[in-house]
Amino acid sequence: MARVMLDGVGKVVSVALIEDLKVGDFVVIHVGYALTKIDPEEAERTLAILRELGVAQPEAAS
Amino acid sequence: MKYVDEFRDGKLARTLATEIASAVDPAQSYRFMEFCGGHTHAISRYGLEDMLPTNVQMIHGPGCPVCVLPAGRIDMAIQLAERPEVTLCVYGDLMRVPGSQGASLMRAKARGADVRMVYSTLDAIAIAEQEPDREVVFFAIGFETTTPPTAVAIRLAARKKLGNFTVFCNHVLTPSAIQTILESPEIRDIGRVEIDGFIGPAHVSTVIGTQPYEFFAEEFGQPVVIAGFEPVDVMQAILMLVRQVNDGRHEIENQYIRAVTRGGNVRAKAEVADIFELRDQFEWRGLGPVPYSGLRLKAAYADYDAERRFAMTDITAPDNPACECGSILRGAKKPADCKLFGTVCTPETPMGSCMVSSEGACAAHWTYGRFRDLQRKQAS
Numbered sequence: 001m002a003r004v005m006l007d008g009v010g011k012v013v014s015v016a017l018i019e020d021l022k023v024g025d026f027v028v029i030h031v032g033y034a035l036t037k038i039d040p041e042e043a044e045r046t047l048a049i050l051r052e053l054g055v056a057q058p059e060a061a062s
Numbered sequence: 063m064k065y066v067d068e069f070r071d072g073k074l075a076r077t078l079a080t081e082i083a084s085a086v087d088p089a090q091s092y093r094f095m096e097f098c099g100g101h102t103h104a105i106s107r108y109g110l111e112d113m114l115p116t117n118v119q120m121i122h123g124p125g126c127p128v129c130v131l132p133a134g135r136i137d138m139a140i141q142l143a144e145r146p147e148v149t150l151c152v153y154g155d156l157m158r159v160p161g162s163q164g165a166s167l168m169r170a171k172a173r174g175a176d177v178r179m180v181y182s183t184l185d186a187i188a189i190a191e192q193e194p195d196r197e198v199v200f201f202a203i204g205f206e207t208t209t210p211p212t213a214v215a216i217r218l219a220a221r222k223k224l225g226n227f228t229v230f231c232n233h234v235l236t237p238s239a240i241q242t243i244l245e246s247p248e249i250r251d252i253g254r255v256e257i258d259g260f261i262g263p264a265h266v267s268t269v270i271g272t273q274p275y276e277f278f279a280e281e282f283g284q285p286v287v288i289a290g291f292e293p294v295d296v297m298q299a300i301l302m303l304v305r306q307v308n309d310g311r312h313e314i315e316n317q318y319i320r321a322v323t324r325g326g327n328v329r330a331k332a333e334v335a336d337i338f339e340l341r342d343q344f345e346w347r348g349l350g351p352v353p354y355s356g357l358r359l360k361a362a363y364a365d366y367d368a369e370r371r372f373a374m375t376d377i378t379a380p381d382n383p384a385c386e387c388g389s390i391l392r393g394a395k396k397p398a399d400c401k402l403f404g405t406v407c408t409p410e411t412p413m414g415s416c417m418v419s420s421e422g423a424c425a426a427h428w429t430y431g432r433f434r435d436l437q438r439k440q441a442s
Contacts, residue, residue: 014211017330017333018329031208032182033210035269038065038321045319050298053081
């Protein structure tokens with residue numbers, strides 16, 4: 001089990017379905033289970049592709 | 063929230079819309095089905111259809127877990143819940159799904175049945191541990207996203223030797239449903255290809271990966287883009303689909319690469335393969351019986367199978383004859399085409415399953431889309 005924060009709301013979820021999890025990782029949560037980790041490099045690459053298309057602003061809204 | 067806000071950036075979505083508008087060929091029509099209810103919800107909530115050129119049409123698919131559950135399975139669950147020794151644990155969405163003749167688990171609960179909403183399969187396990195005198199049944203529904211959590215609970219129950227925990231299994235498979243839609247006579251009868259591409263599910267694909275969709279690209283010549291659930295994700299996926307159609311390509315592309323790999327979640331798939339096996343067929347609301355589209359517990363886990371423990375028999379029940387959920391789930395009709403929509407059928411009093419969950423096409427259109435219908439009517 002692990003504690004996750006969802007926009008300021010704390011919740012304990014199961015991490016039985018994923019491996020190699022570290023404190024500080026980002027995960028996709030579904031019905032109380034972490035289904036997968038979010039890959040920060042790939043997320044950045046997706047945003048970078050949008051920028052390359054000339055459609056993205058350099059800073060995303062936070 | 064990190065990795066959410068960036069993908070909800072309105073400016074980004076609008077520039078993508080401009081990009082889509084300049085990419086489309088005005089002489090061509092682009093009909094894309096978003097399979098998954100999560101996408102249906104995002105499209106309605108963020109008004110994405112209003113940002114698309116008129117020749118790009120989104121068709122809502124059957125990927126809403128409670129929508130595709132047939133009335134008969136709800137009736138079976140109600141019968142189970144009415145047994146005095148049974149505590150039925152369900153995901154909240156299921157409470158209001160109509161069975162036959164206006165029955166629902168909510169009404170059964172009001173009449174005294176012990177039906178409890180849970181957030182997670184682990185909550186059902188906790189109830190079984192705390193109340194050893196009750197027969198605790200988890201009403202398991204959903205696609206490849208909710209199946210691994212059910213598998214984890216069954217394994218946990220086996221390890222703890224929980225004799226009072228069983229699962230009423232209704233898990234279904236995404237690829238079989240997509241195939242049925244592609245082979246549906248209603249879609250073929252239109253004369254030409256009704257669907258020009260698919261937006262593939264986000265969460266389902268984190269589990270099964272992109273590999274199972276390769277078949278659709280090869281066999282049916284359909285482009286598929288796996289997309290995340292945020293509006294920018296969906297807009298980018300539509301742009302990717304438009305480009306595939308323009309180029310005459312039919313490939314599997316992965317827009318949701320931050321969470322989805324080709325192989326998916328190996329551990330989750332192994333859990334599911336260990337505990338479940340394919341049924342020969344399973345009935346879907348809207349699609350009818352679909353071969354090899356549902357799961358049941360393997361014989362080794364028979365002790366945890368509610369259908370065996372309570373000798374449950376299959377019930378087939380007709381939907382409300384005026385309800386168009388079936389055609390809506392196949393993408394053949396839109397919510398506003400149904401005469402029950404917004405009259406007797408609302409999220410407060412759903413007549414059909416599509417009006418229940420926030421992922422249902424009718425509920426999404428009721429919440430976010432009916433104002434546009436009104437504006438259009440007033441304008442014309």
